[in-house]
Amino acid sequence: MVQVCLNGTRGSADGAMVPLTPEAMAESAARAVAAGATDVHVHPRTPCGRESLSPRVLAPTLEAIRARVSVPVGVTTGAWAEPDPAARLARVREWTVLPDHASVNWHEEGAEDVAATLIERGVGVEAGIWTGTDGVGRFLDSPLATRVSRVLAEVTDTSPDTAEESARALLAELGTAHGRPVLLHGEDGGAWPVLRLAGRLGLMTRVGLEDTLLLPDGQRALSNAQLVTQALLQYDGARRRHPDGTAHE
Template identity: 25%
Template sequence: MSLDHPAILTCSISGSIANRAQCPAIPYTPAEYAAEARRIVDEGGVHIHIHARSPDGRPSYEIEDFAAISQAIRDEVGDAAIINFSTGTIGVSVEKRIAYLEACRPEVAALNMGSMNYAKYSSRRKAFVFSTIFPNPFDEIVALLEAMRRLGIKPEHECFDIGHIGSLAPLIDMGLLEGPLHADFVMGVTGGIPPTARNLAAMADNLAEVGAVLGSGGGGHHWGVIGISRVQWPMLAAALSLGGSVRVGLEDNFYLPDGTMARSNGELIAKGRQMIEDAGRRPATVEEARAALGVPQRSAA
């Protein structure tokens, strides 16, 4: 990837943890997801990452909720966005996660690449706001990858540290992965890699080295950044200067750079698009995004 490549603008539309008491714009119902998808696409977003919720806002891993949300989005924006399902969770069986992939067949599914401490720390309180273990053992990763290969779903490798990128190597050797690789580097989580431009560059370099096994020297692989909370905007700027793509959205961050709470995902996407253009690059079209990620064009699927 280089500065000549268009940047894929992704939106994580809701997440599964935050609620409307924290941010009124978070969608709950399929119709609200669809309305947010329209705002995302109208502002230049081409890749939508979905955590399902039941209509009352509770996190859901049920087939019917994923199906209703994804169908509502498709009915609203057609093929103008790539649909991506999360498989990341705590305490939900691999079988249940595979079931909603199998029933709904999203184009892309996110796959967390390693276990870790996962926390949020408050320097004001001198204490952790929350702290847990996020388990993603290799047996679960392999089972999810095998299902994705069988179903024709492209994995998005969410890497919270450099070691998570290294975890791709044995999976490539096992024949579970094909190029182009599609990785997103998650920065800003306590327990993961510290969110600096140097660390982001190191993540990109490591992906190129691991991906060279697939014969492209890393040049054909795609990466983006996921900046969590207040570090989102500096990490977007760093990624754009390094040739990467970017993700915004209400799962990751509620606030625009000036500190104003976003009134929709569309406002976050609009700012992301502006940053892409200000960096001298351009947002990818959905057709370009599918080609870069190795996802078949919908018309040819």
């Protein structure tokens, strides 16, 4: 599975190709799915471009994307969109249109309450486990660990020289991750090395303008669809040439 992450915290300063309106996100998602993406992750925005977990912002974004694609669509619950844990939890409880899944960063305050509420509401949880945080320990000790849909193993090391090493260290810390599937991905300079490692290990992965603005050759990406096309080539090539692990089911 290759998930497309449409926009993340990117804004208009990052280029016109970053989708910020529901219509632009839907168009970008449709093109990315046509290119081979099998899952969508999106950060809904207010009309002025600010990230928000408000149901009034979430609903039109999900409806617009679902009108164009038939694959699962997920959203963030990141603390940057709603810093106060109580307010973040209240927002999730207010959602009128539910995503198929939502990422919950396990190192953030209030993560387990948000995850528990999502599970109660029938929304799949991607447990975001970031390098450089205490998320691994918190997740492995969590009573919810066996109930999440998958682990989103996020490598925040952006160096192309060391990101793969950081990814391997994170996977070693996670161990069997309570038997949950793992989606491994990196950011910026680490995005492509980590994606190729995911291919070699047979893990799920993701790509999109949230994670990188550049193609593997360093050229500026023109769209999420272009990134997905290149990701599939890189992933499949790494899997064929250097299989050094077993697929995680």
